[in-house]
Amino acid sequence: MDKNTIALHTQFRHPDAYGAISMPVYHTAAYQFPDAASMTEAFSGRSGEPDYSRVMNPTVSFFEDKVRTLTGAKSVTAFNSGMAAISNLFLAVAEAGKNIVTSAHMFGNTFSLITKTLNRFGVEAKIVNLTDVEAVAAAVDDQTACIYLEIVTNPQLEVANLKALAEIAHSHNIPLLADTTFLPFTEFDGKKLGIDVRVVSSTKYLSGGATSLGGLIIDYGNFPNIEDRIKNELLFNVGAYMTPHAAYMQALGLETLHARYKIQSGNALELARRLSQLPQIQKVGYIGLEDNPYHDLAVEQFGPSGGAMITIDLLSEEVCYRFINNLKIIFRATNLFDNKTLAIHPYSTIFVGYSAEEKARMDVLPTTIRLSIGLEDVDDLFDDIRQALEAANI
Numbered sequence: 001m002d003k004n005t006i007a008l009h010t011q012f013r014h015p016d017a018y019g020a021i022s023m024p025v026y027h028t029a030a031y032q033f034p035d036a037a038s039m040t041e042a043f044s045g046r047s048g049e050p051d052y053s054r055v056m057n058p059t060v061s062f063f064e065d066k067v068r069t070l071t072g073a074k075s076v077t078a079f080n081s082g083m084a085a086i087s088n089l090f091l092a093v094a095e096a097g098k099n100i101v102t103s104a105h106m107f108g109n110t111f112s113l114i115t116k117t118l119n120r121f122g123v124e125a126k127i128v129n130l131t132d133v134e135a136v137a138a139a140v141d142d143q144t145a146c147i148y149l150e151i152v153t154n155p156q157l158e159v160a161n162l163k164a165l166a167e168i169a170h171s172h173n174i175p176l177l178a179d180t181t182f183l184p185f186t187e188f189d190g191k192k193l194g195i196d197v198r199v200v201s202s203t204k205y206l207s208g209g210a211t212s213l214g215g216l217i218i219d220y221g222n223f224p225n226i227e228d229r230i231k232n233e234l235l236f237n238v239g240a241y242m243t244p245h246a247a248y249m250q251a252l253g254l255e256t257l258h259a260r261y262k263i264q265s266g267n268a269l270e271l272a273r274r275l276s277q278l279p280q281i282q283k284v285g286y287i288g289l290e291d292n293p294y295h296d297l298a299v300e301q302f303g304p305s306g307g308a309m310i311t312i313d314l315l316s317e318e319v320c321y322r323f324i325n326n327l328k329i330i331f332r333a334t335n336l337f338d339n340k341t342l343a344i345h346p347y348s349t350i351f352v353g354y355s356a357e358e359k360a361r362m363d364v365l366p367t368t369i370r371l372s373i374g375l376e377d378v379d380d381l382f383d384d385i386r387q388a389l390e391a392a393n394i
């Protein structure tokens, strides 16, 4: 059976009393046991039964099981946001005196987590160009804890060669960690590409309708210490586990992810092609376009579809504002891969806390607008963009 079929038919760990076919939401903090011995079995982790919802909950386990089926991972842990998953992963991998080899091309909060927050705890960031394999090899040293990257960077849409990076990491016996939020895990095999642990903001493609925040650590089990620390130490001590209600909504979103993605990525490709023809647009960024510099590598690694994220560059920051103000259908909102199409000017929003020099170093440009493409009719989306360009007098 196809993995998407199997995921739809994921069994509950215990049969539901009423035969519900939708996973019930177990809104409980604690669980009653028949006797003292079975409490010991649960608290020691031997029985795999939940004892307290800060570390395990049946609804969240069901969601994790579905993701495990789809990814072929050894273990999956769900958190209350993408940032919670990412920060817990670093807490499991790094420690004072160690460094993280990574890039300045990434989601702004992750960059801040690494360069500011973790730095305060004695973890150094080594910033390199991850598309330059030799520079990465030169940056890794005895104290490197991991190589970390986004498979398609946000918002530069840069793609690095994962197998080459995995080779460097593994030759030093350290893990390659990848944020794979930008392409759904239903579409490609991260393990085959050499990723050891992936993190995903499930707030995005998975939830679908912007219903809830969530994050996932998807661990292929190559570095067993990571799973051990997350399951036996960090869930207890940090307390960022997903709540049952969020898990319910995200498990529901997951059931339609593959189907939604087909429409959204198809819409994105069609729009990228049409937008490339408009003279008011200086540049269209989309890895699904054949003339995109990362297209061939992206196809080789992730398959033929290029995701649902497009960037467009206009003449100036002021023109970007006018364009955004004139959109009628497309929402002015952050978030990615919602069912609805969203537009944002990353320079003045997500990256507003960074100085102009820092943004220049991160290649976050004042002329770029990020478009996350939804499920609407593609003609309606194109018409909205075209009328906004015209109304803005560009």
Ligand SMILES: *Cc1c(COP(=O)(O)O)cnc(C)c1O
Pocket: 081, 082, 083, 084, 107, 110, 150, 154, 179, 181, 182, 201, 202, 203, 204, 213, 214, 215, 336
């Ligand atoms: C949104 C996002 C995150 C953070 O996820 P939250 O669920 O918002 O905490 C991390 N990485 C990438 C690539 C993202 O787009």
